Amino acid sequence: MIQLIPFVAVGAGLLILLLLVLLRPSAPAEGSAGALVAAKRTLESLQLGLLPAGLVEQLFGQGDLSYISSIGSKDLNNLFLAERKRLALAWIGKVREEIGVLKEFHVSQARMFSQMSRWTEISVALEFADLEFQCRVLQLLMRWRGPYAAPNLVRRTAATAERLCAGIDQSLAFLTPRLPTSVRG
Amino acid sequence: MAAVLLWIAGVALESLILFRCLKGKLFSRYPYFCIYLAIVWASSILLWPVYQFHHAAYTDLYWAKQFLALAAGFAVLFEIVRKSFRNYPGARTFATAVLGAMLAIVAGYFVFNLMPASIPVSENFSDLERDFRTVQAITLCGVLVLVAYYRIDLGRNLRGIIAGLGLYVGSTILSHAIRGYAGPRFDTGWNLIQPYTYLVSLGIWTVALWSYAPASAPRTAGGDQTYDIHAEKTKVLLGTMRGVLGRVEPE
Numbered sequence: 001m002i003q004l005i006p007f008v009a010v011g012a013g014l015l016i017l018l019l020l021v022l023l024r025p026s027a028p029a030e031g032s033a034g035a036l037v038a039a040k041r042t043l044e045s046l047q048l049g050l051l052p053a054g055l056v057e058q059l060f061g062q063g064d065l066s067y068i069s070s071i072g073s074k075d076l077n078n079l080f081l082a083e084r085k086r087l088a089l090a091w092i093g094k095v096r097e098e099i100g101v102l103k104e105f106h107v108s109q110a111r112m113f114s115q116m117s118r119w120t121e122i123s124v125a126l127e128f129a130d131l132e133f134q135c136r137v138l139q140l141l142m143r144w145r146g147p148y149a150a151p152n153l154v155r156r157t158a159a160t161a162e163r164l165c166a167g168i169d170q171s172l173a174f175l176t177p178r179l180p181t182s183v184r185g
Numbered sequence: 186m187a188a189v190l191l192w193i194a195g196v197a198l199e200s201l202i203l204f205r206c207l208k209g210k211l212f213s214r215y216p217y218f219c220i221y222l223a224i225v226w227a228s229s230i231l232l233w234p235v236y237q238f239h240h241a242a243y244t245d246l247y248w249a250k251q252f253l254a255l256a257a258g259f260a261v262l263f264e265i266v267r268k269s270f271r272n273y274p275g276a277r278t279f280a281t282a283v284l285g286a287m288l289a290i291v292a293g294y295f296v297f298n299l300m301p302a303s304i305p306v307s308e309n310f311s312d313l314e315r316d317f318r319t320v321q322a323i324t325l326c327g328v329l330v331l332v333a334y335y336r337i338d339l340g341r342n343l344r345g346i347i348a349g350l351g352l353y354v355g356s357t358i359l360s361h362a363i364r365g366y367a368g369p370r371f372d373t374g375w376n377l378i379q380p381y382t383y384l385v386s387l388g389i390w391t392v393a394l395w396s397y398a399p400a401s402a403p404r405t406a407g408g409d410q411t412y413d414i415h416a417e418k419t420k421v422l423l424g425t426m427r428g429v430l431g432r433v434e435p436e
Contacts, residue, residue, distance in 0.1 A: 020333070
């Protein structure tokens with residue numbers, strides 16, 4: 001019976017994988033300039049809008065909660081927690097969505113490079129998977145325990161996302177034109 | 186009677202696919218797949234009289250035919266990898282590694298399991314086929330994972346070849362595994378699953394290979410896209426400057 005399991009797993013696994021992969025719609029042929037610019041915009045939105053340490057600290061740090069608690073109104077406290085939970089979930093949802101866009105972009109570019117390093121590619125894939133997993137865990141924790149459930153995990157997720165963004169940013173550097181000295185002032 | 190009908194349906198579909206491949210010049214585009222199908226088609230026709238009039242000799246010849254089809258099946262896998270990732274050099278490095286690993290496993294299997302064996306291969310062929318099909322299945326799984334991860338567009342022809350082969354390989358492994366465990370009790374199921382799954386695979390191949398339908402080539406940034414990049418760069422610059430101006434506007 002035990003001998004049967006690996007063969008059944010391989011046979012059934014192949015059939016399931018076939019269904020999943022071949023029945024999904026084909027991807028458009030990417031690699032166009034539009035894809036590059038969309039990725040650049042996503043990157044900017046992450047780096048400037050969602051991931052800065054100050055914003056993460058403001059959202060998930062205890063500062064605001066301490067201030068509201070010091071007022072002493074239970075209703076106000078509950079309202080604040082509900083609003084902050086909504087905000088935190090929106091933040092994590094947006095980070096997840098933009099990470100997905102970056103992954104799509106990275107994959108559509110990486111597949112074209114003949115000099116691609118297999119190990120680097122595996123490590124990037126694992127990093128994306130790890131990030132996706134962390135985001136899902138955070139979403140679950142926040143839904144269940146509120147916005148202050150896992151501040152350390154939030155910081156770690158933001159740091160991982162930032163590290164990934166920095167790597168992708170280098171490959172998109174050519175899309176950021178250098179401002180003339182007079183404009184930079 | 187059912188066996189005769191199944192045989193006729195199988196040979197008719199194989200003939201139709203080969204005819205369409207000839208008419209659509211698919212022989213030059215998918216040579217290994219066409220050779221594989223031609224081997225199966227020719228052996229089906231040649232073995233039928235043996236099955237009818239020399240049943241004792243049929244078993245040995247059947248396994249010989251299966252062995253030939255199995256070997257040709259590996260060539261089809263090679264073709265799938267070669268064609269699927271042709272336009273994607275990065276993804277191809279992974280696919281080649283998967284294929285290399287598969288060949289190493291098959292070579293290792295030959296050296297350690299078949300060479301020292303004193304019993305004839307035909308007596309042990311069920312296990313041999315199950316093991317070889319498992320290697321094929323693992324390779325196909327690897328290819329499918331890469332196709333999904335890198336969002337490779339396969340085109341109708343390759344999509345059909347993979348679907349038909351995958352369905353046949355997957356069901357063969359399951360049938361062999363269950364037959365090995367359940368013994369003769371599973372013979373009825375075995376006699377149903379194998380031929381009918383093969384017919385479904387032939388149906389998929391008929392539709393997929395009706396005419397030449399390759400994958401669309403991915404566009405690359407460069408060449409005629411240069412202007413687009415330039416224009417988009419300008420838009421990004423404008424957007425950045427607008428953002429800078431917005432920040433310094435009086436509140």
